[in-house]
Amino acid sequence: MSRALQHGEIIGLVKPAVDAHTLGLATVRSLLGDCGFACVDAPAHINALVDRPLRSEDVGVIEAWVRSAGVTRLGFSYRLDPGEGVEKFERLVWALGASALLVDRGGPIRSLYFAGLPEACRAAAERLGDQVVVFAGDEADHETLLKLGVPPERITASMRDSAAYDEARLSFGREVLTRGLADAVRPRDDAAYPGFGTRSDTLEARLTDAHARGLGPLMRAHVGPYDEDRERAVRQMIAWARMLAQAGHLDILSLGTSQLTQSHFGQDWSGLANGGGVPIQNADEYRSISEAALPMLVRTYSGTRNVPALARIHERELNIAWHALSFWWFCSLDGRGPYDLAANLRQHVETCAYIASTGKPLEPNVPHHFMFRGADDVTYVVSAVLAARAAAAAGVGHLVLQTMLNTPKRTSGVADLARVRSILSILRSSDLRGMRITLQPRAGLDYFSPDLDLARSQLAAASALMDDIEPSDPASPAIVHVVSFCEAAYLATPPEVDESVRITRAALRHYRRLREKGEIENMASNAEAAQRQEVLERDARLTLHEIEESVPSPYSAEGLRLIFAAGFLPVPHLWHCREEFPEAVRRQTALIGGAVRVVDDAGKPIPTAQRVAEASDIARRLARADALS
Known part of the structure; x- marks a missing residue:
């Protein structure tokens, strides 16, 4: 069903309401826009329909939207459970057929596109054959456009060519992989400071020790298995925490909790739909996980309801390493929480005051959420600074500055450097009432390939980019949020998390050695990065x-x-x-x-x-x- 796009065609984009991932659609929208083709997002009521079995009257609702919007191609994206993704897509295809909207039935829709995890793409291709073109997220820009049906002459040269800096980093990443440098990485010796590995341990003490011993950045990774059997998922999380603690590579366990943990903690979940992540329902489960994780530090998501109350629970039951707030996000604005924007911000500012009273750091999860929704680079910088200044105004004394790179994934490396350096420069010249800034970069959600060897190389390349933010400071970054190399293909388990940490450490060490020997460019003096930062x-x-x-x-x-x-x-x-x-x-x-x-x-x-x-x-x-x- 792949046909060349013609002038004036409109591509409709559908995303089930339960899936919070929007970045892939934004990337496709931008790519097609660069080539002169228009996209239209399905309204919320259309997205919600495919989350459940369709009724006969739903077919007419879908048909009305397709015809009124002038849609001639339809794309569907679902990056959660593969089986559910294909099932939801088949519902949509059935509705299109039932209303004679497909071109072989005389309708306007000339092509169908499915974007999902590799397993889902394979299943969709097997079940629907040439009715659908599938996208696993591994495609280069020009490959994506060709699969969408864009004529080759409409694809710009800039889309086909990678920047020299980005090519060099990926080549470096392949070298790290082919030489097996991660195999030589060993767990670090335990620290000897008072309180290490106890429930009174702190991020500040861990950072001070790492700096004093020249150990490089602390490593944080996000872990959270989901299972329809809630208690089994919690037991698995406890077992995973023990495995990671015993392996000794990870410093900070980031606990990925489910949507109901965030919105209905301690309540009855009967009949409520849950999203991915470990479904922790009570304080005892939090405490069991945190004890199993020792000597690692632990942090987790904030709540989406009664945010200050859940922050107090995290403090008491997890001895949380740092709190995290998203300010504008995880509310009605993105469909991930019950509050409207005003109420959400009131809750988050109130929680900032509580965090300040504990002396714990705050991590604003802010700029990348704006980028997921099409924001520009100025907004990336400004939103990060606004969140930091709001935290300082509430009395927070230590900020963990998370900066997601490669977002969107077509962002150039020098543009990423300009973004993060601009944030740091503005914050360091701001009146933040003495607030400490700790940089924590991470790779982008949409960056990694489902091809696992390529993804390993990409992880090393992203690690090099992190080290180029402040290449003259051996203590920067102080923390790295390690995104596991397999995340584009499947959920990371402890072995993949540990391997990802080892790849990151090996890449940072090797990259610094090459810089010291003058075998790679020192990006501290890169003119393009400096010029972009200035503007x-x-x-x-x-x-x-x-x-x-x-x-x-x-x-x-x-x-x-x-x-x-x-x-x-x-x-x-x-x-x-x-x-x-x-x-x-x-x-x-x-x-x-x-x-x-x-x-x-x-x-x-x-x-x-x-x-x-x-x-x-x-x-x-x-x-x-x-x-x-």
């Missing part, structure tokens, strides 16, 4: 200045809501609450030269000064209206 940092500082001039109490919950509502942080690919926040979704973005820019209808970049001036006017108007209400 990006200037635009981010301008945006922050305009925010502080036009938004009353910008680092309060209401101020952060107003910043979003006024359009300072554009998210054109937001799936939820679009009518509530029209200014936030009004602008479009595009990947230009490896960086994401805000563009006009013709695809031309809009100057930041122009955009933020308009947002400032809107903010003042909204603030006046709020004052009168």
